Structures are given as structure tokens and as C-alpha cells.
Amino acid sequence: MSALQVRLHQRLAEIPAAQWDALHDGGNPFVGHAFLSGLEETGCLRERWGWRPCHLALWQGDRLRAAAPGYLKDNSHGEFVFDHAWAQAYAHHGRDYYPKWLAAVPYTPVTGPRLLAADAEARAALLRAIVAHAGEAGLSSAHVNFHTAEEDAAFGDDWLPRIDLQYHWRNPGHWRGFDDYLAAMDHKHRKNIRQERSRVARAGVAFRIVHGDEAGEADLDAMYGFYLQTFAEYGNSPALTPAFLRHLATALARRLVLVLADLGGETIAGALCLRGGDTLYGRYWGATRLLPGLHFETCYYQGIDYCLREGLHVFEPGAQGEHKIARGFLPVQVHSRHWIADPAFAEPLRRWCLEEARVVRRHQATLATHSPFKAVAGAQA
Numbered sequence: 001m002s003a004l005q006v007r008l009h010q011r012l013a014e015i016p017a018a019q020w021d022a023l024h025d026g027g028n029p030f031v032g033h034a035f036l037s038g039l040e041e042t043g044c045l046r047e048r049w050g051w052r053p054c055h056l057a058l059w060q061g062d063r064l065r066a067a068a069p070g071y072l073k074d075n076s077h078g079e080f081v082f083d084h085a086w087a088q089a090y091a092h093h094g095r096d097y098y099p100k101w102l103a104a105v106p107y108t109p110v111t112g113p114r115l116l117a118a119d120a121e122a123r124a125a126l127l128r129a130i131v132a133h134a135g136e137a138g139l140s141s142a143h144v145n146f147h148t149a150e151e152d153a154a155f156g157d158d159w160l161p162r163i164d165l166q167y168h169w170r171n172p173g174h175w176r177g178f179d180d181y182l183a184a185m186d187h188k189h190r191k192n193i194r195q196e197r198s199r200v201a202r203a204g205v206a207f208r209i210v211h212g213d214e215a216g217e218a219d220l221d222a223m224y225g226f227y228l229q230t231f232a233e234y235g236n237s238p239a240l241t242p243a244f245l246r247h248l249a250t251a252l253a254r255r256l257v258l259v260l261a262d263l264g265g266e267t268i269a270g271a272l273c274l275r276g277g278d279t280l281y282g283r284y285w286g287a288t289r290l291l292p293g294l295h296f297e298t299c300y301y302q303g304i305d306y307c308l309r310e311g312l313h314v315f316e317p318g319a320q321g322e323h324k325i326a327r328g329f330l331p332v333q334v335h336s337r338h339w340i341a342d343p344a345f346a347e348p349l350r351r352w353c354l355e356e357a358r359v360v361r362r363h364q365a366t367l368a369t370h371s372p373f374k375a376v377a378g379a380q381a
Contacts, residue, residue, distance in 0.1 A: 004065060004122075006129045009055040012037040012069075019064040023116035027277030030105040031112050034251040036069055039106055042243035049239070050075035050098075051106055056133060058126055066117035066126040068144075069105060074098040078239065080109035080319055081145045081162065081336045086349065090140065095342075097140050101133065104145040107239050109166070109319040110281055111334050114147040115154060123154050131158075131339055142339040152335065159337040160346070160353045163360050165367070167322070167329035169304060169315040177308055178301075181328065189326055189372035196293040197301055203291050205263050207302055212249035212256030220245055222267040223258055226286025240284075248274075259302045261287070261294065271298045273306075280307050282317035300327050322367065331367045333360070 009015055017033035024031055038044075045051040050073050057067040075098060076083055083097075090097035103114045117123035134142040144151075144159075155161075175181045182190045210219055224242050231238040248256045257280065261269035269287035273280050285299050299317060307315050317329060325331070338353075340346035 003060055004058045004125055006133070007057050007059055008133070009057055010053050012040055012053065012055055015055070015057060015064060015067065020067060023064065023067060023118060024113045028112035029252055029255050029274045029276055030108050030110055031069060031116065036105070038244055038247040038251060042247055043241045044239050044244050045106060050077050054101065056126070056130055058122060058129060066115070066122040068103040068115055068126060068130065071102050071104065071106065072099050073102050078107040079104060079145060081164070090345070099139060101130070101139050101142045102145065103143065109146060110316060111146045111148060113151065114144050115151050120154070127154055134339065135341060140341055143336065145336045146334055147337065155337045159339050160350050162336045162338065162353050163333045163357050165331045165360060165364055166316065166319055166334050167324040168332050169329045171307065171313045175308060178305055181304060181308065184374060185328070185372045186374055193327065196296050199293040200291065200297045203263070205261050205291065205294065208260045208262065209306060210258040210260055211254050213253035215249050215258060219258060219260060220249060222260065223270045223272055226270045227272065227284045229288070230284065230286040257306065259298055261298050263289070269294055269298050271303070273303060278312055279314040279316060280312050282315070296327060300324070304328070325367060325370050326372055328372060330371060331364045333364065
């Protein structure tokens with residue numbers, strides 16, 4: 001691998017899409033060239049918000065051998081792996097934590113490939129190049145967020161591991177429809193879900209599943225409006241632009257899945273999802289009218305129905321939310337890795353990560369006792 005040349009790319013458009021996408025299996029839409037370059041080209045990544053593309057790539061002549069979607073960050077906005085306490089510790093000692101280098105998908109806490117490589121040797125070389133770049137650039141640290149379990153073995157002991165929990169729905173393989181899924185639950189949870197769904201149906205709400213190539217301008221405008229409203233309600237700044245949503249509808253036509261709720265001739269709620277190889281990913285939702293059960297139906301039950309119809313086995317509805325457990329989304333671990341340049345910080349942070357992992361695992365064990373599934377079905381799910 002001595003012939004490899006390291007290059008930093010400030011725009012993903014500098015890398016041919018076919019070469020980038022040849023480094024992953026296509027099962028995760030978020031690491032695809034279309035998604036990542038779309039964020040850049042439609043104004044979703046703003047430097048004043050701390051996102052500066054710095055994709056690290058290994059080239060062998062004109063052939064791309066390995067790459068990581070990378071960003072220089074001068075804050076921790078939109079990452080979902082929270083390291084604010086680390087930044088405060090640096091500041092307390094008169095040191096700068098930012099800028100740092102991050103391999104991730106902006107604003108997207110979804111597990112997927114981060115070390116895109118032709119083979120294990122190229123992946124190892126990519127990690128060495130990341131560390132070398134961080135050191136040469138005088139950065140405090142390098143981070144890889146929401147990487148896959150398969151990539152974990154590539155990291156050395158100098159990369160600190162962290163874990164967190166998300167809540168995912170999984171079909172054990174024998175559920176053919178929504179009734180099969182409900183039948184796996186205990187009586188209490190099965191009854192509650194049926195009641196939630198019936199409230200929405202009695203209100204007269206009808207649902208449409210619209211893929212990107214089926215979405216009209218009114219559908220896209222409505223979904224973007226729901227997205228803006230939700231962010232405004234929480235006091236957050238919306239990063240995505242209308243142009244990006246239209247880009248998804250074109251470039252990822254069958255992978256963009258909109259769940260739209262209609263009432264009285266008006267679209268009153270929607271959820272934006274992306275479809276992967278075997279997984280549905282829920283990303284954003286919003287509503288102009290809040291009806292009992294509307295959130296759960298739009299964001300969870302319609303997605304489960306879609307997975308069962310389409311033969312998808314996993315539904316990841318987004319980060320956080322213990323309320324998802326009662327609806328069949330069980331806690332699973334998600335992972336990140338962190339390289340710290342200064343040994344004086346690296347060792348205390350290593351101990352911090354170990355203690356955090358013990359707390360997370362204890363919490364996961366406690367949450368598992370609240371599974372809505374009957375004992376045998378719960379073990380399978």
C-alpha cells in the first residue's frame with residue numbers, strides 16, 4: 001500500500017460518484033455519494049454552523065482505494081455523540097478542543113459504514129492517514145461516529161470506544177403482517193396499540209405512502225413545512241433546505257419514503273424516511289394538527305406496516321425516546337470511536353468512556369425488562 005496518496009477533498013463532487021459508491025455495498029443510503037454531495041450542493045452544510053467538508057481519501061493513481069466522509073468541526077452541533085463535557089474540560093485547562101476532525105453523516109445518527117475501503121488493508125491505511133492528518137493539522141482529536149460493528153476491529157487501542165442506545169424494530173423473520181407483530185406482544189401493549197390506531201382512524205385520517213418519484217410539489221412542500229414547524233417548536237435551526245428535499249426525491253427516488261396523513265382534503269402530518277437495503281430509517285416528522293395517536297401512527301405504525309409489506313426486517317425511527325419500547329422498538333447499542341492527540345487528556349477520557357459504557361449497559365439491561373413482547377417472541381425480536 002506504499003503507493004497510496006492521501007488527499008483531502010473540500011467537496012465530495014471532486015470524487016467521482018461511481019468510485020465513491022464502489023467502496024460500499026449500497027445498503028445504507030446516507031453514505032452514498034448522492035446523499036452526501038446533495039447536502040453540500042444544496043446549502044445544508046454551513047461553515048458558520050461548524051460543518052466544513054474535509055473528506056479524506058486514499059488514491060492509487062486515479063483509482064480510489066479508501067475514503068471517509070469527513071468534516072472539520074468547530075462545535076459539536078448536529079453530531080448526536082455528545083462530547084460537550086470534553087470541550088469544557090479542554091477549556092478549563094486553557095486548551096482548544098476545536099477544531100476537530102469528524103467522520104460522520106451530518107445531522108444523521110444512523111449506523112452505517114464510515115471507513116469506506118476496497119479491503120481490510122486499505123481500511124487500516126485509511127485510519128493511519130486520519131491520525132496522521134489530525135496530528136499534522138494540530139487538531140485535538142479525530143472521531144468516527146455511528147460506525148458499523150464490522151468496522152470495529154479496524155480500530156486500535158488508541159481509539160477510545162463509546163456506546164449509546166437507540167430503539168429499533170426488528171422482524172424476527174416470521175411476521176407477515178401487523179397482526180403477527182401484535183400477536184407477539186402481551187395483552188396490555190397489544191390493546192394499547194390497537195386503541196391508539198383506532199383513535200386516528202375514527203378521526204377520519206387517511207394515510208398515503210409516497211416515494212420520491214411519486215411525490216408532487218404539494219407533497220414535498222407539505223413535508224418541508226412539517227419539518228420547519230417541528231424545528232421551530234423545539235427552538236432549533238433547520239439545516240435542510242427545500243432544494244435538498246427535491247434532490248432526494250430525484251436522486252434517491254425510490255429510497256425516499258414519505259408517510260403523509262390527510263384529513264378533510266388537507267395534508268396535516270408527515271414523516272420523512274429513507275429506505276436502505278433491509279432497513280427503513282425514520283428521520284423527520286411534523287404536523288399542523290395534533291390529534292390523539294397521530295404521532296405514533298405517522299412515525300411508527302405506518303412505518304412498521306411498510307416494512308412488513310415490503311419485506312424489510314429493520315426499522316430505525318431515529319435517536320432517543322424510551323417511549324418507543326412500548327411500541328416494539330427495543331434498545332440496541334450504537335458505537336463511536338475517538339482518537340485524542342494529547343496523552344494527558346486521552347487517559348482520563350479513556351476512564352470516562354469505560355464508566356460511561358458500564359452505565360449504558362446497566363441502563364440497557366433495565367430497559368430490556370420493559371419489553372412489550374411475550375417472553376419467547378421478545379427474545380427473537
